[in-house]
Amino acid sequence: MKKLNSKLYRNLIMVAAAIAVYAFIAYGMNTNMLPRATQTLAIKACYNVILALSLNLIVGFLGELSLGHAGFFALGAYSGCIFSINSSLPIEIRFFVAALIGGTVAAVGGFLISSSILRLQGDYLAIVTLAFGEMIRSFIKIIPYTGGTSGLNGIPSLGSKFMTFSYSYVFVIITVLVIRNIVTSRHGRAITSIRDNAIAAESVGINIKAFKIKVFTVGAFFAGIAGVILGHYINFIEPANFSYNVSIEVLVMVVLGGMGNLLGSIIAAVIITFLPEILRGFDKYRLLIYAIALILMMLAGNSPKIIELRAKAKVKIMMLRRKALARKGA
């Protein structure tokens, strides 16, 4: 009973936080109190959060080092945006349909790629996914309707920055809910068990191959949606937007936030999105500070000592709470 209450409490806090963040940014955008650059970055943060969460499912929960996320990002962006350019539906509906199409095309890509690399693990899988990502990009350069190397022009806009942000935010919420609901289900436990010990997972009847395919498909789906958001926000995409650097950057977010930690991924994605802007004042040392900040964040998120400290703090808080309760009872 008590545990149920604490869960409810936590969920309520999350919902309140999500609403507060939205309200804050919406207000800042509508009154133009937020600087222009910040407004732009808020939208960028949305698709970065989606990318980080979906990659965390693959890297953090399943434990497979995938470096091909930019490829799924590109598949979604191009397919969704090509639809959007050629459709005459009202823009809001068009955007949602485009997101669905982009997500689905990317998911098909994720399904096909993961089915073909089931035997690979570790570094080999990383290299091959990296290659697949780059292959998708080269492919986009040569097929028709994509605009080739000169890029895809004329992607419709959702109107104001505020509208774009609002629609993107809806997809962030959807992504958070879907991925959270997956990882806290029997499927999520199976996925995590594969990461922790594949041989033991098989010994209790977990179908590793089937789960690898499922995870890559779901992860790619959301990366695709992120691509559609990108397209409708900058209204022009080119293959250069989807180089493997993007995969690496998203991986950095996942690692910083902590493997298998959804809230961590969200926070890390937001921080990394804003970091270059925050450091703009220190132009000369920007890259240096950026690197140091990354290392510090990585240590904070993953060092055993700090994790231990956090655990100790948690226990202390619990004790304090228990004492307070006991006092109340007495």
Added chain:
Amino acid sequence: MQGKERDGKVALLEIKNLGISFGGLLAVDNVSLSIEKGQLYGLIGPNGAGKTTLFNMITGVYKPTSGTFCFDGENLTGKNPIEINKKGIARTFQNIRLFKNMSIIDNVKVGLHNNHKYYMVESVFRLPRFYNEERKMEKEAIELLEVFDLDKEKDTLACNLPYGKQRKLEIARALATSPKLLLLDEPAAGMNPNETEELMETIRLIRDKFDMTILLIEHDMRLVAGICEEISVMNFGTLLASGKTSEVLNNPEVIAAYLGE
């Protein structure tokens, strides 16, 4: 149903001339065993005798290069670990293989994965079947943990458990798959005499409570002599002797194999 009848009992596991070679090395050669329903059967032998390798073949980790084995009247030779687990064989590992970064109860729930099903869509939209099945899993997992006295710490991470409890958790996880045959690879390894004593009780309890057939590998002769009705001895990949525990343990050949001539 081709199970061999003996004393009116049916063989649950029938191993016939099973063998495997790695490169040129014959790790297991021509091993035949028959285990009846409800038996507590021991498998002993010096280090490197091929005991674990035999387990790995029965559970589908390795494909035998010769011979067959039938389980519950069905030939399962060459099937993969997932199929074999679904047919009703579960195991523990000599070098403990827990899901270290998952909670104790989640370890057991992974074992329950195939017993309580709902689709991923049902968990995404939190449909009624998700809650129903999850509630059942929670209840069953706690019941299993109670058997092993692990229920009070169900939310701690598996890696934070002391060694003896890790071994118990592995057994609980295996039982969660509701097997007909349980394979234990050196369950008492690393335990002190008290813990071993307790483990013997638990193994007996599992056999009676779950109506389980158990095949266990063990070096601790007190445990083997204490709970196994029948045993087989392996040496250099082959079967040295099989039969009633007390008789086999007094067999001069077996004694020689253990003392080393």
